Amino acid sequence: MNAIVYQKFGNTAVLQSIDQPKPIIQSSQILVKVKAFSINPMDWKIRKGEMTLMSGSKFPKHTGTDFSGTVEEIGGSVSGFMKGDEVFGVVKDMMKEGVSAEYVAVPASLVWKKPSMISFPQAASIPVVGTAAVTALEKMGKINSQTSVLVNGATGGFGMFLLQLLKQRGADVTAVTNSKGVEFAKKWGANAVIDYTKENVLSQSSTYDIVIDLSGKMGYKAAKQIMQSKAIFLNPTPKPIEIPVSFFKNLFTSKKHIVIVSSPSTNYIDVLLGAVKDGMQIEVNKVFPFSQYREAYQYTEQGGYIGKVVVEIK
Incomplete structure (x- = not known):
């Protein structure tokens, strides 16, 4: 599968697309075929080496924290999901994991079903900033x-x-x-x-x-x-x-x-899902194709845009 990684700290030039094996899930995990992932300021703070006390200096590193997609595989101890379900979620440790890949394996406790009234880019925009x-x-x-x-x-x-x-x-x-x-x-x-x-x-x-x-x-x-x-x-x-x-x-x-130090959980996501059901608007300013991942991060780091910026995988 294609994945975005970096082998050293730096600007967007250190990002590269590589081919790596599809993740093998544990019994408590779900394998998600990623449709979209959003970009958050923490992504480039980690990539630039500003958070090394928490992120460590072991490479390669992935980027991206929250995502949306469809369920590809379900761990043996997981219930409540079926293959093909449209979902969104977040990695367990944003300092050391990433979702910028065609597939991601995450704990089932950090995956939620996507409301039908919002798109994959909108759903990928929810967990990090919504929880915050x-x-x-x-x-x-x-x-x-x-x-x-x-x-x-x-x-x-x-x-x-x-x-x-x-x-x-x-x-x-x-x-x-x-x-x-x-x-x-x-x-x-x-x-x-x-x-x-x-x-x-x-x-x-x-x-x-x-x-x-x-x-x-x-x-x-x-x-x-x-x-x-x-x-x-x-x-x-x-x-x-x-x-x-x-x-x-x-x-x-x-x-x-x-x-403010926040961490996504079902309690917080339930509040947000209730708000979405009641008509909360999720503005996605721009959606970049996966092939333009560097441009997506450059655009986001400049700031001044409205809402969220998302990378889409097709």
Whole structure:
């Protein structure tokens, strides 16, 4: 089967397509014929060597974390699936595994049936950023129409899910995005939208109960000036050092810095599937063919797009 791997850390030039054997599944696994896989920022952070403490330096490495496809083979201890079922899922260890191949073997506990009303590219877009959005909601605690939330970088994949989930819960949401994202942010439920190409959110007078920085460009230090006295700053893209440092800093300030670390599970996916059933929109900005995998990663790493970017295998 064809698979995308890399033999050293670096930019997209290190990615290469190779032929390797189809995976042999264990009794608790499912073999999926991959139809699509999405691209997430963690993919290139790992590939560039920014996460070596967790990913290790053993090569070759694969890329890609969440996928969709059809069931090809079922392990002996697996029930509830049949060959040919349309499914989506995620690898168990995104730091050391990947789905950028024609077939992938994953635990049955990390595979879910694809809703018929969404496409394979849409389904492949759900697990990583969708789970992160649900986790962010949990970190926010009780929210209602009086809760003011600023979402910075609001119209990428993470923001797409988060805005719609916040709307379901009635929060007062201000979204920060570029000119292309303004109408999407409104459609997904933002009460107010700031176009960062025209206005600096840090220079305005409004303050917020919750600030979440999905772009990774604002940072806690800058965000404090638009946070209310007992507000929280949610950081879904922490540097490794920020995880322990934030804990100790929070002991001495009322403006809390909360790191988001998420992991897909059935409980989270059930929330997302319920939202999809209720009409949640999943915007796939661009679908690249498997042969253009380098171009797909180059496009994604440039940023500024709406929703998700997906690689499709036919």
